[in-house]
Amino acid sequence: VKRIRELPTKSSSAIDYLDDDGFGTTDIPVKVKITVGGESIGFDFSGSARQVQGPLNAVYSVTLSAVYYVVRCMTDPSIPANAGCFKPIQVKAPSGTIVNARIIPERVCAACQGTMNNVTIGGVDPRNGKYFTYYETIAGGFGARHNKDGVDGIHSHMTNTLNTPVEALESAYPLRIRRYELVRGSGGRGRSRGGLGIRRDTEVLAEGSTISLMGERQRRGPYGLFGGKSGSPGVYGIVRRNRITSLSSKTTISANSGDVLTVTTPGGGGYGTISGRSRGRIEQDRADGKA
Numbered sequence: 522v523k524r525i526r527e528l529p530t531k532s533s534s535a536i537d538y539l540d541d542d543g544f545g546t547t548d549i550p551v552k553v554k555i556t557v558g559g560e561s562i563g564f565d566f567s568g569s570a571r572q573v574q575g576p577l578n579a580v581y582s583v584t585l586s587a588v589y590y591v592v593r594c595m596t597d598p599s600i601p602a603n604a605g606c607f608k609p610i611q612v613k614a615p616s617g618t619i620v621n622a623r624i625i626p627e628r629v630c631a632a633c634q635g636t637m638n639n640v641t642i643g644g645v646d647p648r649n650g651k652y653f654t655y656y657e658t659i660a661g662g663f664g665a666r667h668n669k670d671g672v673d674g675i676h677s678h679m680t681n682t683l684n685t686p687v688e689a690l691e692s693a694y695p696l697r698i699r700r701y702e703l704v705r706g707s708g709g710r711g712r713s714r715g716g717l718g719i720r721r722d723t724e725v726l727a728e729g730s731t732i733s734l735m736g737e738r739q740r741r742g743p744y745g746l747f748g749g750k751s752g753s754p755g756v757y758g759i760v761r762r763n764r765i766t767s768l769s770s771k772t773t774i775s776a777n778s779g780d781v782l783t784v785t786t787p788g789g790g791g792y793g794t795i796s797g798r799s800r801g802r803i804e805q806d807r808a809d810g811k812a
Contacts, residue, residue, distance in 0.1 A: 522560045522609050524596035532556040536568075539619075542575025549573060549619060563611040564588050566620045578622030584614050627667040631715060631790030632743035633677040634661025636736045636755065638786050642723070642776070644730030646695045653727075655694045657685055662708050662716030662752050662789030664743065671716030671789035673703050673811070695726040699781055704753065704788065705810050709742070711749030711791025712798050717811060718753060718786040722760075730776045732759070738787040739770045749791030756785040 532554060539549040552568035572578045579587075589607055593600065600606050614621035638659035646653045658680050663672040676682050687698045700722035708715035725732070734757055742751040757768040760781040768774065776782070806812035 525557065525560060525562050525609055528557045528562070530558050539577055542573040542577050544574040546570075546573050546575070549577070551619060561609045561611060562592065563613070565613040566618065567613065567615055569615070569618045569620050572617055572619055572622035577619065579620050581614055581621045584620040585612050588612050626747070629746070630666045631664035631671070631709065631711070631746045631749055631792045632752070633664045633671070633716075633789050634718060634752070634755070634787040635738045635743050636661065636770075636787065637680045638755065638784060639733075639735040640723075640782070640784060641733040642694075642696065642725065642730055642782070644695075644725075644727040644776075647727055647778075648695060653694055655690070655696060658682055659719065659721055659784050659786050660684060661718045661755070661786035662743070664752075664789040665709065665711055665713035665715045665745070665749060665792035667713065667792055670714045671708060673708070673717040674719040675716065697724040697726060698722070699724050700783075703811070704785060706812055707753040707785075707788030708811070709745045709750040709752040709788060709791030710795045710798075710812075711745055712793030712795065713749070713791065714798070714806065714811070715743070715745065715749070715752045715789030715791045718755065718788040720783065720785045722781050722783045724779065724781045725776045726778050728777050731773060732776050732782055733773045734768060734771065734784075736770045743787050743790045745790035746792050748794035750795070752788030752790050755787045756783075758783045 534554045536550055536552045541547040542549060549570045554565040556563040588610060592610055617623050640659060641656045643654040660674050660676045663675050663677050665671040691697055700720055702720055703717040704720050707718040736755060739755045742754040744751050758765045759768055760783060
């Protein structure tokens with residue numbers, strides 16, 4: 522602050538140019554107006570070029586650090602770099618310009634199911650007396666995109682696996698799949714609908730088995746973007762003697778023959794407000810059993 526006070530109170534403007542961005546845009550202007558007054562110094566980059574296609578754009582933090590660097594060099598390079606040092610410096614960099622480029626939002630989808638739904642069932646197979654361990658991750662809804670609905674019942678991101686075919690599973694393990702279906706209405710509403718989660722019910726056919734579960738997104742569903750609604754959260758449960766008991770997202774329990782593990786996975790988040798979705802698409806969702 523002391524060194525800034527020593528500077529004359531005035532405003533000065535400057536402009537410089539980048540040659541090109543490598544994609545045909547040439548003579549790209551970077552404009553700044555510097556204003557010194559009292560105990561502050563301001564930098565206004567209004568009038569600089571819009572962000573370009575090539576790899577020359579700076580996000581706001583990069584522009585900010587460049588300004589801080591110059592001011593320190595011209596005042597007191599020995600001062601520690603901290604919030605107090607930078608407090609007198611104000612930087613205005615209009616959004617969407619080459620000095621404050623923005624990520625293109627259309628490339629980002631709403632939240633996918635956000636969990637692997639790790640399911641492990643182990644015990645002794647009554648058919649042969651041998652130990653068995655079954656492990657699988659259960660798919661869910663993919664997040665909606667700006668121009669497309671989310672994919673229903675699919676593994677995404679870290680999971681990135683295929684499901685085990687029911688026939689192969691039932692042949693290899695003392696397990697029976699009682700239900701395997703998309704969950705109607707589980708995708709977040711929006712201009713683009715989030716992908717549907719799935720429900721998979723697995724009956725245990727071995728006494729004294731152990732079930733371990735590890736998942737997420739049971740307290741809060743996958744978020745939507747730009748007015749899109751969140752997808753439905755997941756639910757785990759165990760059915761014993763026709764009574765269902767809720768299970769936490771991370772648990773280990775004992776199971777006997779006839780117990781049914783039910784895993785309902787989250788739906789993906791929606792994108793954009795529902796008012797932007799055409800009536801035809803809404804009616805088609807209902808006809809397809811998705812809404």
